[in-house]
Amino acid sequence: MTRHETFPTRLSGDKPLSVAILAMGGQGGGVLADWIVAMAEAEGWVAQSTSVPGVAQRTGATIYYIEMLPAKDGRMPVLSLMPTPGDVDVVLAAEFMEAGRSILRGLVTPERTTLITSSHRAFAVVEKEKPGDGAGDPAVVVDASDIAAKRVVAFDLQALAEANGSVISSAMFGALAGAAVLPFPRAAFEAAIKAGGKGVGPSLKAFSAAFAQVETKPRAEVTKTPPKRFDDLPPTAGHPALDALLDRLRREVPDEARPLAFAGVKRLVDFQDPAYAGLYLDRLNGLAALDRAAGGAAKGHAFTREAAKYLAIALAYDDVIRVADLKTRASRFDRVRTEIGAKREEIVYTTEFMHPRMEEVAGTLPAGFGRWLEARPALFARLDKLVNRGRRVRTGTIGWFLALYAVSALKPLRPRSLRHAREMEHIERWLGLATATLAADYDLAVEILRCRRLIKGYSDTHARGESKFDRVLAALPRLKGRPDAAAWLRRLRESALIDEEGKALDGALKTIETL
Missing domain, CATH: 3.40.920.10 (Pyruvate-ferredoxin oxidoreductase, PFOR, domain III)
Structure with missing residues (x-):
């Protein structure tokens, strides 16, 4: 060849x-x-x-x-x-x-x-x-x-x-x-x-x-954090209850905090209802009055701005009802299809990995009944063995969709739940610390409000965040009265956000002890 x-x-x-x-x-x-x-x-x-x-x-x-x-x-x-x-x-x-x-x-x-x-x-x-x-x-x-x-x-x-x-x-x-x-x-x-x-x-x-x-323009400016864009208040929302909220935003909230407060109102209406958003504005109005009395106008009402942001986040906490609601929304199914590029004729199933604990179940129950269960550790532990295991939930199937939809339908009962009662107690303590500090140290009070960023999610994630929050604010007695108290509290919060285990926070707290 x-x-x-x-x-x-x-x-x-x-x-x-x-x-x-x-x-x-x-x-x-x-x-x-x-x-x-x-x-x-x-x-x-x-x-x-x-x-x-x-x-x-x-x-x-x-x-x-x-x-x-x-x-x-x-x-x-x-x-x-x-x-x-x-x-x-x-x-x-x-x-x-x-x-x-x-x-x-x-x-x-x-x-x-x-x-x-x-x-x-x-x-x-x-x-x-x-x-x-x-x-x-x-x-x-x-x-x-x-x-x-x-x-x-x-x-x-x-x-x-x-x-x-x-x-x-x-x-x-x-x-x-x-x-x-x-x-x-x-x-x-x-x-x-x-x-x-x-x-x-x-x-x-x-x-x-x-x-x-x-x-x-072949080159655009690239930034780590995109600029925040807030919606302007519309002339009307087309519903009497929502229009009443818009009117209150215009009358009661300082100009500097109004965009954040409007975002908070929208979030809470979606989380619960207009009445719940009205309670948010009630509390924010009281905080804004304290801000003005403490000379907040000279600082751009920073206290009210941070309160508008973090109070809305705290009130819209993640619970079982919220998770079920988000996972069964039509907009979520549409987003998943868009992200994976599914064609119109293709069937898409989503599998959710869920690991509920008895704590989440008890938190969904009426406050009295939930506390009754927690007061009986042996019974609580037996029930935990039944629910505390990983599950693969296919939300595209009728059975699982209806189960999650039924949980999301508990929204009207949320204000009477154990989880809600606990969240409200925690919010009261947090705001109490901030308002008690406001007159003496404005900047420190603002940093106390920002510490709410440490708490997020639900289940183990929420528990870890709440633990870090408590540890950071436990340092307040050592910091109050110092001219750099706000800066130190900010360092503690940033340390708590560095790692999940809290090792950086441990080191920062040891430094605080030497002050």
Whole structure:
């Protein structure tokens, strides 16, 4: 057998153009890769795409890798299956920290690579599991990209896609076309979208918007925390009870605290009802009066602002009823379908992992009966053995949906529950500490209100947060009277948010003991 018969195809050694796409599930990374390959082939090039799946639960993105090269003199090119560090022309990242990971992997180089990334964040599990702010600092990625990449295109492709009724892959394709790093005209990009045959209209709109953005403002400012946006008070809510709440917000709440108070009212109406939101405004009005008497106007009514925020959070505590309500809402099922990119005809089931304890069951019962059960440890322990085990709940099935829906229907009985009674007692103690401190040390009183941030969630998470809250505020007697008392209480709160075990807080409290 001759050499020609063994290798019938002559191979080209010319260097291909290479594109790496980093995208998570539901972001259309596979569709984007298909568009690029289809476009290249339609233009007479040879193209190849491969993918390496990431890990589920947002711990890593799938890497789609594309190489393309014009067919030359009948010779087929040699194309790689994986990106090689230092050898990638374009990196497309569907999320900002994924752009940072592409830099760490060596895929982005200053001599060669154009980095196109969305500036929005989709937080990873390791970021979400921190008690406090575990989000990575995007400024580090900004600095690294300025050094590592030949050129950077970065703006919120996710928001742009949503505004045009499409998914982020369409906007990324538009940004790729606008960056003019591939030797194909805009019409070739659009033809690839049209050839797909699905969602063509919204995809082209998102494509065009991203294309235009690259031409006008290819770099957007990236911040760790997006700016807070509060809704303006509407002229009317279309319901007498809600209109009464709006009127009270205008009359009773200082201007500086009104946006937060309006957000609190909306949260509490959703949590319980308008009457419950009215109780919130009653209490907030009293706190605002104390704030004014303590000279709060000179400090921008900071005490009232923090009270408006954290009192609403405290009153909208997470309990079994709330969890069941959220898990059975139609909006949640719609959001899940959108996130995973489910088609209209596809059936989607969600599996919830629940581990209830007898404490949560007792908390849902009327206060008297719940305390009666807790006063009988042997009975309580036997009942705990029946309920305290992990369950996989498929909320898409009729049986489990009806069970959760029945629990959510207990909302009218919540104010008489043991959990509600305990939360109200805790709120009274917390606000009592803050108001008792207000006249003597305004800044310390504000920090006491902010300590409510330590308490969140339910079950074990709530218990740990409440324990840290109590330990932090137990240091108040040592701090009162010091000119730096507010700063020390802030340090304690920040230490409590560093780790779940509270080791940092232990160290900070030992320091307090030496003062």
